[in-house]
Amino acid sequence: MPLCRGSSFSVISAPLRLRVLSANSQQGFRSRRFFLNFARKSKPAAPGRSEDGHFHPFSESPFPAVKTRGEAIRSLAPCPICSSSHGGHTVHTDIGTKPSKVKFECPDCGWPTHCSREHWEMDENHTKFCPRLREVNEDEHDLRSGRRMHEFELPGPQAYEEAISLSNWDLFWYTRGFSSVDTERSRRHASKLLTYPLTIGSVLHQNSGLTLNNHRVTPEGSRSLAALRMTLHAAPGAPDTEEAGVAKPQIRIFILGARAESSLPPHVWEQLCMLFPACHFHLYFIGPQVSLPRMRLGPQTQTSTQSPEDDSAAAAPTSEQEKPPLYVANVYEPPTPKPIIRLKRTRSSLNLYGVPSYTVPYTPQLTITGMQANYMNVHAQFQDTFDPYTDLFFLFSPGFGFPSPSSLSELDGKHRLQIASPTEWGPVVPALLATRCAIFVTGFSPADIERDIRSLDQVPDVADEFEWVVTPGQNPFGSEKWEVADFDPRVMVKTNWGLWAIRGKGREVQANYYNRG
Numbered sequence: 001m002p003l004c005r006g007s008s009f010s011v012i013s014a015p016l017r018l019r020v021l022s023a024n025s026q027q028g029f030r031s032r033r034f035f036l037n038f039a040r041k042s043k044p045a046a047p048g049r050s051e052d053g054h055f056h057p058f059s060e061s062p063f064p065a066v067k068t069r070g071e072a073i074r075s076l077a078p079c080p081i082c083s084s085s086h087g088g089h090t091v092h093t094d095i096g097t098k099p100s101k102v103k104f105e106c107p108d109c110g111w112p113t114h115c116s117r118e119h120w121e122m123d124e125n126h127t128k129f130c131p132r133l134r135e136v137n138e139d140e141h142d143l144r145s146g147r148r149m150h151e152f153e154l155p156g157p158q159a160y161e162e163a164i165s166l167s168n169w170d171l172f173w174y175t176r177g178f179s180s181v182d183t184e185r186s187r188r189h190a191s192k193l194l195t196y197p198l199t200i201g202s203v204l205h206q207n208s209g210l211t212l213n214n215h216r217v218t219p220e221g222s223r224s225l226a227a228l229r230m231t232l233h234a235a236p237g238a239p240d241t242e243e244a245g246v247a248k249p250q251i252r253i254f255i256l257g258a259r260a261e262s263s264l265p266p267h268v269w270e271q272l273c274m275l276f277p278a279c280h281f282h283l284y285f286i287g288p289q290v291s292l293p294r295m296r297l298g299p300q301t302q303t304s305t306q307s308p309e310d311d312s313a314a315a316a317p318t319s320e321q322e323k324p325p326l327y328v329a330n331v332y333e334p335p336t337p338k339p340i341i342r343l344k345r346t347r348s349s350l351n352l353y354g355v356p357s358y359t360v361p362y363t364p365q366l367t368i369t370g371m372q373a374n375y376m377n378v379h380a381q382f383q384d385t386f387d388p389y390t391d392l393f394f395l396f397s398p399g400f401g402f403p404s405p406s407s408l409s410e411l412d413g414k415h416r417l418q419i420a421s422p423t424e425w426g427p428v429v430p431a432l433l434a435t436r437c438a439i440f441v442t443g444f445s446p447a448d449i450e451r452d453i454r455s456l457d458q459v460p461d462v463a464d465e466f467e468w469v470v471t472p473g474q475n476p477f478g479s480e481k482w483e484v485a486d487f488d489p490r491v492m493v494k495t496n497w498g499l500w501a502i503r504g505k506g507r508e509v510q511a512n513y514y515n516r517g
Helices: 064-076 117-122 126-143 169-176 184-204 219-232 266-275 308-313 428-434 446-456
Strands: 112-114 251-256 281-286 357-363 366-371 391-396 403-408 415-417 438-443 466-474 482-484 492-494 498-504
Touching: 064 112, 112 117, 112 126, 126 184, 126 482, 126 492, 169 184, 184 219, 184 266, 184 391, 184 438, 184 498, 219 251, 219 438, 219 466, 219 498, 266 281, 266 357, 266 366, 428 438, 428 498, 438 446, 438 466, 446 466, 446 498
Parallel strands: 251 281, 251 391, 281 366, 391 438
Antiparallel strands: 357 366, 403 415, 438 498, 466 498, 482 492
């Protein structure tokens, strides 16, 4: 499965209880830009040291979660020098054995990278990865440093006369009234937090940077987006306010295979609503690794007549003595995010959908439903209600082109691709195409995008059954933070780097087909 799908947003959302701040409140005091700041030059940090004290080798980290991650890497990652012949030079006599695991921590980036100092000195390629690894090291320690995170202070509603630019992160932050995001580290933190709601909003908004002119939107895609925007925005000439959307139908966004995005705090998803004041959203997080609310502690949890409200906490630990691990390695199958906080209006939806689920009406404009189940288990409840004017699908890094870990081909015994696996995306994608609703897909790298698109042609029920809505390309609202693989620190990707979209192919009726003679 894709690496970045399991990126730990709990680092951002759980330890830091953030407030939604008004864009105009104390803006002058919260701004951190300085006049002629561009003239200032920052001195590069010396190896092994950090200007702000955020650099620590993993084994010496003051945070147990980071130290535990270092131990997980030592148990998984092979030494790159041992893994290659390296011109036949090696200090190991048992060449036929498996490569040694990494034990030595690079003094410049702090990550376990090699089995010994000698192999670290021999590896000339490590200099390509070292700056990025050090960057991630400092970011992880900064998130846990306890400082005030100005980049996480989210603005409130937008005045209807103030236009929002969705060309890139910089223009968005400026036109939305965010606190100044004036350092590269702040950019990485803020973009990782907001990449999921902003990826959705930047595609659907009428000010989207994806247009026919830059060839990212196809003529068929233009019609699909125009249908959605009729509901998303007020009529031309009318103010785009909450009152303008009273009589409009609800926009339903089905986020399939959800993982980290399902654990984001609701007020982060509320930023999507502030791009469309005249719209009401219902987000459906559907997938076997969706985060569910925490179980309520009390006498009710020990009785056989448990209240329905607690049914949605099926994924939570059943014993108070069971403590979650400090860190779970993101190897192939990323871990399920930690349970989310139960809000006041959270209610169980088990009786409605028949699977562990919850629904929370967070605001009049935003309702969130999470279902911990495969999509095909609940598709029958929605299949007769889909409407291309009000419904759409988002699949964040679904891994279509990756081999299935559990499904083997009957012909050659090899692992099927996940898009062809009957237990994964095999029955899902044809069902989505049959709805004629737009299907938006992201990837974490150019290679991931290409792999997923090539896999479409290898499934008979998918090949030649779709038409393009958005052509493949870079997502301007992808995360700018590198995500590092625990099984090999040289593997680094960015969440939602690229974006493309398709829909089911239409069938035109020939006017004279039934005419005789």
